[in-house]
Amino acid sequence: MNNKGVAKQKIRYRIRKKISGTSAKPRLSVFRSNADIYVQLINDESGVTLASASSKDKEIAAQKVNKTEKSKLVGATIARKATELGLTTAIFDRGGNLYHGRVKAVAEGAREGGLQF
Numbered sequence: 523m524n525n526k527g528v529a530k531q532k533i534r535y536r537i538r539k540k541i542s543g544t545s546a547k548p549r550l551s552v553f554r555s556n557a558d559i560y561v562q563l564i565n566d567e568s569g570v571t572l573a574s575a576s577s578k579d580k581e582i583a584a585q586k587v588n589k590t591e592k593s594k595l596v597g598a599t600i601a602r603k604a605t606e607l608g609l610t611t612a613i614f615d616r617g618g619n620l621y622h623g624r625v626k627a628v629a630e631g632a633r634e635g636g637l638q639f
Contacts, residue, residue, distance in 0.1 A: 530618040530619075531618065533618040534617060534618035537615060537616070537617075537618065538615070541613050541615060542566045542567075542613075543563075543564050543565055543566045543567075543612070543613055544565060544566070544567055545565050545567065545568070545572075546609075546611075547609075547611050547612060547613060548563040548564055548565050548572050548604075548609065548612050548613070549563070549564045549565075549566060549612065549613045549615050550562075550563055550600065550612040550613065550614050550615060550632065550637070550639065551563075551564055551615045551617060552614075552615065552616055552617045552619065552625055552628055553617055554617070554619050554624055554625060557589075558576060558577040558578055559576065559577050559589070559592070559593045559596055559624055559625075559628060560574070560575075560576040560577075560578075560596075561574065561575050561576070561596055561597070561600045561628055561632075562574045563600065563603070563604055563607075563609070563612060572604075572607060572609075573600060573603040573604060573607060574600075575596050575599040575600040575603065576596060577589070577592045577593065577595075577596055579596075579599065581599075582595045582596060582599065589624055590623060590624055590627045591627070593624040593625075593627035593628045593631065594627040594628070594630060594631035594634075595631060596628055596631065597627065597628040597629060597630060597631020597632035597633075597634075597635065598631040598632070598634060598635040599631075599635075600628075600632055600635070600637070601631070601632040601633075601634070601635025601636050601637040602635055604632075604635075604637050605635070605636055605637075609637075610636070610637070610638060611637070611638045611639060612632075612637055612638070612639045613639060614629055614639045
């Protein structure tokens with residue numbers, strides 16, 4: 523792994539040391555690749571993914587918008603899935619990324635969808 527990757531992994535471990543998801547308040551984990559963005563609601567107590575969404579989902583991938591706007595749609599989708607599960611709050615895990623751009627767009631989309639963190 524290069525220096526940038528090592529630094530990001532250290533940040534990821536530092537964040538994960540402080541936050542943990544429960545069944546009532548799951549962790550909203552964000553993974554950002556160059557092309558796509560993926561989010562999961564995770565219950566860390568039992569190690570189970572409760573819901574997930576990504577920019578590869580059919581209804582999101584079909585839209586011709588830029589990556590930031592797709593990220594906002596992913597946030598809204600995960601918020602809708604969370605409310606279907608009866609969840610209103612979550613703990614945001616930016617996954618070592620800066621809270622900026624596409625990661626921020628996911629958070630804003632989730633907040634507009636009714637998820638609180």
